Amino acid sequence: MAPGEEDGRKRGSQGGRGGGNGKRRKQWRGRQKFEKNRKRGKANEWQQDVNPGKRKERYDSRSQTPAYGGKHSTYDVKPFQLTNASFEEYYKAQNILAESEWEEFLETLRRQLPATFRINSSGNFAKAIRDKLKNEICTKIESMMEEGITADGKEELQPLKPLAWYPDENGWQIQFSRNQIRKLEALTDFHEFLKRETEAGNITRQETASMIPPFFLDVKPSSTVLDTCAAPGSKTFQLLEMIHAQTTKDGGIPEGYVVANDSDTKRCNLLTHQTKRMASPCLIVTNHEGQRFPVIKKDDDSEVMMFDRILCDVPCSGDGTLRKAPDLWRRWNCGMGIGLHKLQLQIAMKACRLLQVGGRLVYSTCSLNPVENEAVVAEILRLTDGSFELLDVSDHLPELKRRPGLKTWRVKDKIGWIENYAELEALEGETGEQRRRSVARSCFPDAASDAFPLERSSRILPHDANTGGFFVAVFKKLSEYPKQKKSETPKPAKKEEPSEEKNDGHASGGRRWRGIEPVVPVNDEEVKKSLREFYGIERENFDIEKSFVSRTPPGTLPKRIYYVSDSVRKILDEDSKQDMRVTSVGVKIFEKQSNKRVKTPYRITQEGLPAILPLMTKQIFRPTLEEFVTLLRERSLVIPEAPPGLEPEEGEEAPAEGASYIKQKHMLERPSVKSEDTLEQLRSVNMGCCIAMMRDEDAKRFGFVFNGKPLSISCWRGTITVNLLTNTNETDQLLEKFPEELRGERKKRSHANKYDRKEEDAKEEEDAKEEEDAKEEEDAKKEETLCL
Numbered sequence: 001m002a003p004g005e006e007d008g009r010k011r012g013s014q015g016g017r018g019g020g021n022g023k024r025r026k027q028w029r030g031r032q033k034f035e036k037n038r039k040r041g042k043a044n045e046w047q048q049d050v051n052p053g054k055r056k057e058r059y060d061s062r063s064q065t066p067a068y069g070g071k072h073s074t075y076d077v078k079p080f081q082l083t084n085a086s087f088e089e090y091y092k093a094q095n096i097l098a099e100s101e102w103e104e105f106l107e108t109l110r111r112q113l114p115a116t117f118r119i120n121s122s123g124n125f126a127k128a129i130r131d132k133l134k135n136e137i138c139t140k141i142e143s144m145m146e147e148g149i150t151a152d153g154k155e156e157l158q159p160l161k162p163l164a165w166y167p168d169e170n171g172w173q174i175q176f177s178r179n180q181i182r183k184l185e186a187l188t189d190f191h192e193f194l195k196r197e198t199e200a201g202n203i204t205r206q207e208t209a210s211m212i213p214p215f216f217l218d219v220k221p222s223s224t225v226l227d228t229c230a231a232p233g234s235k236t237f238q239l240l241e242m243i244h245a246q247t248t249k250d251g252g253i254p255e256g257y258v259v260a261n262d263s264d265t266k267r268c269n270l271l272t273h274q275t276k277r278m279a280s281p282c283l284i285v286t287n288h289e290g291q292r293f294p295v296i297k298k299d300d301d302s303e304v305m306m307f308d309r310i311l312c313d314v315p316c317s318g319d320g321t322l323r324k325a326p327d328l329w330r331r332w333n334c335g336m337g338i339g340l341h342k343l344q345l346q347i348a349m350k351a352c353r354l355l356q357v358g359g360r361l362v363y364s365t366c367s368l369n370p371v372e373n374e375a376v377v378a379e380i381l382r383l384t385d386g387s388f389e390l391l392d393v394s395d396h397l398p399e400l401k402r403r404p405g406l407k408t409w410r411v412k413d414k415i416g417w418i419e420n421y422a423e424l425e426a427l428e429g430e431t432g433e434q435r436r437r438s439v440a441r442s443c444f445p446d447a448a449s450d451a452f453p454l455e456r457s458s459r460i461l462p463h464d465a466n467t468g469g470f471f472v473a474v475f476k477k478l479s480e481y482p483k484q485k486k487s488e489t490p491k492p493a494k495k496e497e498p499s500e501e502k503n504d505g506h507a508s509g510g511r512r513w514r515g516i517e518p519v520v521p522v523n524d525e526e527v528k529k530s531l532r533e534f535y536g537i538e539r540e541n542f543d544i545e546k547s548f549v550s551r552t553p554p555g556t557l558p559k560r561i562y563y564v565s566d567s568v569r570k571i572l573d574e575d576s577k578q579d580m581r582v583t584s585v586g587v588k589i590f591e592k593q594s595n596k597r598v599k600t601p602y603r604i605t606q607e608g609l610p611a612i613l614p615l616m617t618k619q620i621f622r623p624t625l626e627e628f629v630t631l632l633r634e635r636s637l638v639i640p641e642a643p644p645g646l647e648p649e650e651g652e653e654a655p656a657e658g659a660s661y662i663k664q665k666h667m668l669e670r671p672s673v674k675s676e677d678t679l680e681q682l683r684s685v686n687m688g689c690c691i692a693m694m695r696d697e698d699a700k701r702f703g704f705v706f707n708g709k710p711l712s713i714s715c716w717r718g719t720i721t722v723n724l725l726t727n728t729n730e731t732d733q734l735l736e737k738f739p740e741e742l743r744g745e746r747k748k749r750s751h752a753n754k755y756d757r758k759e760e761d762a763k764e765e766e767d768a769k770e771e772e773d774a775k776e777e778e779d780a781k782k783e784e785t786l787c788l
C-alpha cells in the first residue's frame, strides 16, 4: 500500500465527526486564516509555505516531507491519497524514464515540493540580497551544520544553496522544515527576511521548473514578446525583467515590450497586479483566447507583425505539479491530456502565425504527458511544413537536468489504449463516434512524427533535481509557411457584446467593452499643463500626449493616468481598428486626488515612481542622511515652515492655516526637518505629492543608486508635515538596508492632533489600498496553484 493510503482511511472515519458541521467549521477556519493573513499582508506568502493551510491539514505526518523538504514532519493531518493506478499504468507505458527509476520517481512525486524563489534581477537590491544570502545566511547555516545544531536532535539542517542552472545565482532553493524554522532563531530570522523581501517585491516565490521557459526565449531589451497564456504572471515578470535588463543599468526605456494575454478576465487582473512591481511602461495586458488573438491590421488592411518572441505556456493537465497540488492524485485520468490537446495545438498554431520570420517560440506545459507535449510539437512541425525548426538547446543552461523528448508514445482515452489512428477509425457504433470526437488524429505518433527531431525538446523529471515536472520545446521560424494564410488564419475573433455589465478589469479596444472605456491619449490641455507645471515634466522631446494614456472618455478629468513606452504607444496606434482587448497598459503613474488646496488634481502612485522620476524636475527635495533615515523610520517629519502659497501674507495678522501648527507644543517634540538646506529646498515644494530623494553622496556611499537615480520615496507634503506615502513594509525593508547605528529607535507617536489627522487622509487612502492589495495578493496565490 502506498504511503498515505491507509492513514487516509483511518482519518476518513475520524473526519466524519461533527457531520454537517464540518463544512461550516472549515469555512470558519478559512475565514480566520484569511483575516489573519490579510492583516499580515504579503507576509503570508511565505507563511503559507511553512503552513500551507488546507494542504497542511491533509499532509500525512509519517510519509510526507514537510514544506522545506526536511525528513520528519510533525503535522497532525489527514492525508491526501497519493496513488493513482491509472497514472502509474499510463506513465509506465510511456517510457518517460527507465524502469529502475520508477520507485524514486513516484517517491519524489509524493513528497512536498521544496520552496524556491528568484531574486528579481531588475530589482533595486538584487546584489544586496544575493550578498546577504551568500555571505551571511549560507555561512551561518554551514557553521550551524558543523556544530551539529538541530531543531530537536533528529532533523539535520540542509545547506541553503542557489539553483545550479539559474544564471547569476538569482534562483534559490530552501530545505528547512517548519519545525526548524520555529525552533532555530537563525532560521526564524531568515524566514522573516524572506517575508519582508517578498513583500517589497525584491524576491518572488516561484516553482523551479516554472522559471525555465523564459530563459529559452532569448529575450533582448528590443524584443517584442507575446505571452499567450500569461496569468498569474510569474513568467511575464521574468520576461519583463529581461526586457528591462539594460534599463536597470542606464535608466532608459527599452524598445521592446511584452503583451501578456490570458483568456480569463479575472486572471488578467491578477496578471496586472503581479506585474505592477515591475512598473513597466512596456507592458500591455490583453484578454483573448490565445487561439483567437487578433492579427492586427492597419487601416489599409496590411498586417502589423508584432512579435519576435512568443511564449505558449498553455493550459494543461498539470500532472507535473502533483507535488504542489496533491489533490490531483485523486483527480488524474488519461482523458485530461486528450481533452486539452486540441486547444494546446490551436494556441500554438496561432502563435506560429503571429511570429515574425527569424523569431523564437517556446511551447511549455507543466505536464509530463506526451499527448500534451511531443504530440503537439510534432503537429506544429507537420502543419508548418518545414518553416519551423525545433531547436537543439542542450548547450543552453547546461546545469539544468533534463531528458530528451520522446520519439514515440502511446495513446489511451478513458475507455482504453488505442494503438493508432487507424484503429480508432475502424471503431464502430456510437462509442466509436464519441471516441473519435475526443481523440484527435494528431494525438498519435506516426511515421511523420518519427522523422522529426522530437528529442530536442526537454522533459524535466521531478526526481532529477527535486523539482516539479515540466516540458519545454523551442522553435525558430525560418519562413512563412504555405498554409499560414489559408488554413491557419482563424475565423475572426468573436467580439464581446458591448454591455453595461461592470467588469473589475479595465478593458477593451476602441468600442466599449463590458462598459469599460478604451485607451485614449491624455490630451486635455489643462491636465497636461497642471502636470507639467506641478511636477516640472519638461524633458526635451517628451510629449505628454504621446506617452500618457487613460481610460476616461474625453471630456472628463482622467481618473488614472498610465505611462506607456513609445513602442507600446505605436502598437496601440497601429491597432487602429482596436481589435486588441486591452485590460491594462503601461504603468499607472498618476491618480486623481481630491484635495482642492493642491495645485494639481493628480498624485503620483507608489508603483509609478520609478517610471516618472526621470521626467520630474519639481516637487523633489533632498533631505540630509539623518533626515532621510528619520523619515523612513518615523514616516513623518514636521516642517517648521508652511508650504509655498500658504504662508501668512506680509502684514497679515492671523497666520494662514498651516502656520498655526507651530503653536502646538507636542508637534515641536516630534522629529522635524532641521537642516537649513533642506528647508530651503522645501520652500519650492508645493503642498501635495512630492519626492524625498537621497543626496548623491549618501546614495553612492550606501550603494543606493538605481537606474541612475538615488533612492527616492514618495511623500505627501501637507501644511505641517511631510509624510511617507509608501507602505510600512516597504520602508521597514529599506530601513534594514542602512547600517544599524543609523537606523535608531522609533518613537511612539500621538495621533491626537487634528492636523495630523488631516494630513493622514492620504495615508488612510494608502492603507485601504494596502488592504486591497493584500487581498488581491491572497487571491493571486490561490489562483497560482491552478493550471487551467
Ligand SMILES: C[S@@+](CC[C@H](N)C(=O)[O-])C[C@H]1O[C@@H](n2cnc3c(N)ncnc32)[C@H](O)[C@@H]1O
Pocket (backbone or CB within 6 Å): 210, 228, 229, 230, 231, 232, 233, 234, 235, 236, 261, 262, 263, 264, 267, 288, 289, 290, 291, 313, 314, 315, 316, 343, 347, 786, 787, 788
Ligand atoms: C499554465 S497557466 C499559465 C501560467 C503562466 N504562464 C505563469 O507563468 O504564471 C495557463 C493559463 O492559460 C489560461 N488559458 C486557458 N485557456 C486559454 C486560452 N484559450 N487562451 C489563453 N489563455 C488561456 C488560463 O487562464 C491560465 O491562466
